[in-house]
Amino acid sequence: MAIDVGTLLQILFWGLYAGCIYILLATGVNLIFGVMKTVNFAHGELLMIGAYVTWTLFSLTGLNPYLLLVATVPVLLLFGIAVQRLAFRPVLGSHKLNEIFLSIGLIYLFQNGAAMIWGSDYQSIQSPFASMAVTIGSFRLPLDYVIIIAVTIGILVGLQLLLRRTRLGLALRATSQNRKAAMLSGINVERMDMIAFGLGAALAGAAGTLWVVSGQVFDPYMGSVPAVKAFAIVILGGLGSIPGAIIGGLFYGVAESAATYTLGGAWKDAISFIVLIVVLVIRPTGLFGERGE
Amino acid sequence: MNAKYLILIAGLVLAAALVAGCTTQTAQPAALKLGVVSSMTGPASTTGRDMWQSAQLAADEINAKGGVFVKSLGNNVTIALVQGDDESTREGGQKVVTKMIADDKVDALIGGFSSAVVTAHQSAVAENGVPYIITGASSPTITRRTDINTSTMFHHCPTTDDYGAKTIQFVDEIMRPAINAKFGRPADQPLRMAVIYQDSPYGKGVLSAVNDTIAKNGLPIDIVASESYKMGETDFRAILTSVKAKNPDVVYPAAFLNEQVPMMTQARRDVGLNTIFLAVECNDDADYYKGLGQYGDYSIIESRFSPYTVPKGPISANVEKYQKDYAAKFNTSPGMMGAATYEGVYVAAAAAQQAGSTGRAALVTALGSVQVPEMIESMENGTISFENTFRESKSNLYMEQLHWDPATQTLRPKIVWPAALKETEFQIPDWYRPGSV
Numbered sequence: 001m002a003i004d005v006g007t008l009l010q011i012l013f014w015g016l017y018a019g020c021i022y023i024l025l026a027t028g029v030n031l032i033f034g035v036m037k038t039v040n041f042a043h044g045e046l047l048m049i050g051a052y053v054t055w056t057l058f059s060l061t062g063l064n065p066y067l068l069l070v071a072t073v074p075v076l077l078l079f080g081i082a083v084q085r086l087a088f089r090p091v092l093g094s095h096k097l098n099e100i101f102l103s104i105g106l107i108y109l110f111q112n113g114a115a116m117i118w119g120s121d122y123q124s125i126q127s128p129f130a131s132m133a134v135t136i137g138s139f140r141l142p143l144d145y146v147i148i149i150a151v152t153i154g155i156l157v158g159l160q161l162l163l164r165r166t167r168l169g170l171a172l173r174a175t176s177q178n179r180k181a182a183m184l185s186g187i188n189v190e191r192m193d194m195i196a197f198g199l200g201a202a203l204a205g206a207a208g209t210l211w212v213v214s215g216q217v218f219d220p221y222m223g224s225v226p227a228v229k230a231f232a233i234v235i236l237g238g239l240g241s242i243p244g245a246i247i248g249g250l251f252y253g254v255a256e257s258a259a260t261y262t263l264g265g266a267w268k269d270a271i272s273f274i275v276l277i278v279v280l281v282i283r284p285t286g287l288f289g290e291r292g293e
Numbered sequence: 294m295n296a297k298y299l300i301l302i303a304g305l306v307l308a309a310a311l312v313a314g315c316t317t318q319t320a321q322p323a324a325l326k327l328g329v330v331s332s333m334t335g336p337a338s339t340t341g342r343d344m345w346q347s348a349q350l351a352a353d354e355i356n357a358k359g360g361v362f363v364k365s366l367g368n369n370v371t372i373a374l375v376q377g378d379d380e381s382t383r384e385g386g387q388k389v390v391t392k393m394i395a396d397d398k399v400d401a402l403i404g405g406f407s408s409a410v411v412t413a414h415q416s417a418v419a420e421n422g423v424p425y426i427i428t429g430a431s432s433p434t435i436t437r438r439t440d441i442n443t444s445t446m447f448h449h450c451p452t453t454d455d456y457g458a459k460t461i462q463f464v465d466e467i468m469r470p471a472i473n474a475k476f477g478r479p480a481d482q483p484l485r486m487a488v489i490y491q492d493s494p495y496g497k498g499v500l501s502a503v504n505d506t507i508a509k510n511g512l513p514i515d516i517v518a519s520e521s522y523k524m525g526e527t528d529f530r531a532i533l534t535s536v537k538a539k540n541p542d543v544v545y546p547a548a549f550l551n552e553q554v555p556m557m558t559q560a561r562r563d564v565g566l567n568t569i570f571l572a573v574e575c576n577d578d579a580d581y582y583k584g585l586g587q588y589g590d591y592s593i594i595e596s597r598f599s600p601y602t603v604p605k606g607p608i609s610a611n612v613e614k615y616q617k618d619y620a621a622k623f624n625t626s627p628g629m630m631g632a633a634t635y636e637g638v639y640v641a642a643a644a645a646q647q648a649g650s651t652g653r654a655a656l657v658t659a660l661g662s663v664q665v666p667e668m669i670e671s672m673e674n675g676t677i678s679f680e681n682t683f684r685e686s687k688s689n690l691y692m693e694q695l696h697w698d699p700a701t702q703t704l705r706p707k708i709v710w711p712a713a714l715k716e717t718e719f720q721i722p723d724w725y726r727p728g729s730v
Contacts, residue, residue: 007538010564014530112334120338122551124584130562142563215562216527217555217584221335221381225525260531265522266492268531 006138011261012254017145017214019253020152021047024207025230026237026245027159028200034176034240035196038088041103044227045110046201050076050208051218052118058125058212065125065213066147072209073202080201081194088197089190107224114220122219125212148210155206156246159199163242172196176240229269232276237287244288251275323366324373325645327352327638328393330404330414331429335381336525336551337406339580340630344404344429346623347631348374350615351638353622361642364649372642375399379406383413390414394421400651401426401644403637406575406630407549408432408494409524416441424656426640428633431456431575432494436683445657448685449640449677450633451597453495453547456574457502459690460595463710464543465512467692467719468569468593472542476727485728487518487541489532489556491548496521499547499573517541517728524549529556533564540728545571554584561588567726569593574690578628582695582704589704590697591722597670597688598633600626601705604691604714607675608667615669636668640677660684694719 029043053075057068087106091098132143163169174182175192183189207226212218233252237244252272259271279287329348332341352372355361360369375397379386386405393399394417402418405411406429418425419441426447427435433452436443469484488503490496500519507514518539520532533556536544544566546553553576560566572581572594579600582589603612615635619627627635640663645651648659661684665677671689679686691714693706709719 004538007534010534011531014528014534017530018528115334115338120334120342121580122336122339122554122584124554124558126586140565145563215555215558217551219336219338219551222527257531261535265489265520265526265529265532268526269523 007261009139011257013141013145015254015257016149016250017253018256019250020148021207021211021226022229022233022252023246023249024152024155024203024210025226026233026249027156027242028203028207029230029234030237030240030242030245031172031196031203032200033234034242035172036084036088036092036193037179038092038099039103039231040088040106040197040200041100041227041231042106042110042223043200043204043230044223044225045107045114046076046080046204046223047208047211047226048114048218048220048223049079049110050205051212051222052114052123052208052220053205054209054212055123055125055218056118064128065209066127066151069151069206069209072205076205076208077198077202079205081198083201084194084197089193092193111220111223118220120220122217124215124217127213127215130215144214148214151206151210155203159203159242162199168195225269229272232272235286236276236279238285241286241288244286247287323363323368323370323651325361325363325370325401325642325651326373326375326397326399327641328375328377328390328397328399328402329634330377330379330386330390330393330402330406330411331634332381332406332410333376333378335379335385337381337410337549339550339578340406340429340575340628341378341381343578343628343631344406344634345376347619347627347635348403348638350619350622351635354618355638355642361645363645363651366651370645370651372638374638377402377404379410379414381407381410383410386410386414387417391417394418394423399423400653401641401656403641404428404634405430408435408498411435412438412494415443415446418446419443421653422657423653424641424644424660426637426660428637429575429630430495431573432498433683433685434494434498436685444684445653446684447640447660447679448683449637449679450686451574451688451690452685453498454502454505455687456595456690457499458506460545460571460573460692461503461506461512461514463593463595463692464545464571465510465514467710468543469513471719471721472727475721478727481513483513483515485515485517485540485542487520487536487539487544488516489518489520489522489529489536489544489546489548491524491552492521493524496547499545503545522552524552526552527555529559530563533560533566537564537566541568542728543569543571547573548576550576550578550581550584554581557585557592558588567724568728569721569725571595574629577693577706578630579626580628582706585695585704586702587697587699587704589695591720591725592695593709593719594693594695594706595690596629596693596706597690598627598629599693599706600628602693602708602716604671604708606671606714608669608671612669632669636665636670636677639668640665 129143134141233248237248259267331344356371360371377389401424405427408430411430436448570592577596644659648655673687692710694709707717
């Protein structure tokens, strides 16, 4: 199959865009898992709630939806903290099955709650930059996707600074590395759990906003598929590894896009999981995972 | 003392509950009990709600006129609807259909959207011999499959074969000559068509109908791309980039509403695929027009009922009344799947009257020969009836072209085919780029 360079770059670009959404989701899952050692299966629903919060704020204010990130992210941060405090903390440390079934239960709670509040019809938002594009030679990049990639980079840099350059980040990393030692050194690990969950939810909220402005439709049931992919990315990149989530997310986005172009859309999901199986057979801890995690 | 009061209160509550239970049982009137299979939750809930609401409207109308006369009961019975939410999934459909048959003991079923979902719960219907008027699943296999007994199932919805063939006929008769003429191409130059289809019985059915119609009639239409995608997909950019590279003159997606809207938006907005898109009739819903906005300008949709246009002819007044009544009752515009479901309730009522019974077997027999005058969808021979072989009703289909009005910021359809119903000519926009010149 002969592919011209322009088409190839276009496919790569769509993969990068999809990868951005996956990275934000997978990084959130990893952050929560790293600190709490809990897998939140309802993480895709946090993306969905982020999308609806953006849509609601957009409907009320008419503001540029990108600016609404400033509001959506804190709302999801607080929402995540509340979910951790009210739902996860009571079962934390009990049997792992309790945590798993709790988060599965939350999927239905969030989906039905969203359907009750916002209705089950699909919704969409039109970006103010919808008709704008950056042209590089014969290569046309819609402005929205350039912004989405830039915003994702910005969020990841901000997260990295928070984790590496602040006392809070140090405390989060310490809790992630050794919970008991962190507790003995005076870190309030329960507070770290809440903050990690809140940050994970905030990242999912940001992904929701970016999903919305990219012209994707959304409804209360849209979170499941991105969440499954985020978990696969986390396993691919290595549990608890944020660089792994970033590399895994990009790899997934590009692999999906390339598979869709070359093999057809029916292979989009399959190819990602084929890659996952291959990686796990060769390196069971994932690309960046540590033995024992 | 407190314990005594508690026992007394508990006794009173129990007695009240028993009395209420007895009262409910003795006061229950005779009714024709219809289970409405619709996706009230999940991705297809927009269509599902339309189907349920239209069934409610029909039942209310029939009940307001005194119900249905059932000879064996010697009086009129009302229509009682039972809502069956299939959750837009195969498993949800199996669960709720079994419940409606076994627990609710419905006399007949109506509705069913998505061929994949309906196919999954047909076994339960067949095993119990329940009459089922299917109004929203368009795969022809629905009443033609041989692995189960489908003799109690009646298909009141054009099949993918029906509308695939009509759409290709329109493309060959109207679009191909217009595109060739506008771009100075030879009159016999084949049209380059790309098909993007949902990987399901519905999507594959449309692709098969397109290929069969072209082959059977030797039409000068080349299928330059046929790309599949998983049901529920919303990111079509890579598929559209692939399709664009094949230089199609027209793109025919076999998609649901929540898929077709992002697909067309991404095609025009992101990929720069400036071509004319076709759409399957199930998309003819108010949400489709709202969701597409200006990106639907000049696109084509095959239809038999539209929320925003009334075809000329004997059913015009009925359609207008239905649109008005539906909007008044539900504060929204009706969609296509609801229209067939609305008629389905009337057909079930007519069958009960003809059978003189609400028994399942009697209803099946009556449905086989029932003749209901066409209502809000134009039918072949002017009646809703089911042919004997596969128990399918046959509708008259038409094609609409959508136009964006910048002043009102609305997208609205005009019928462009067939000639008998035509409101305006098919138009090719200035931004349109043909596959090859």
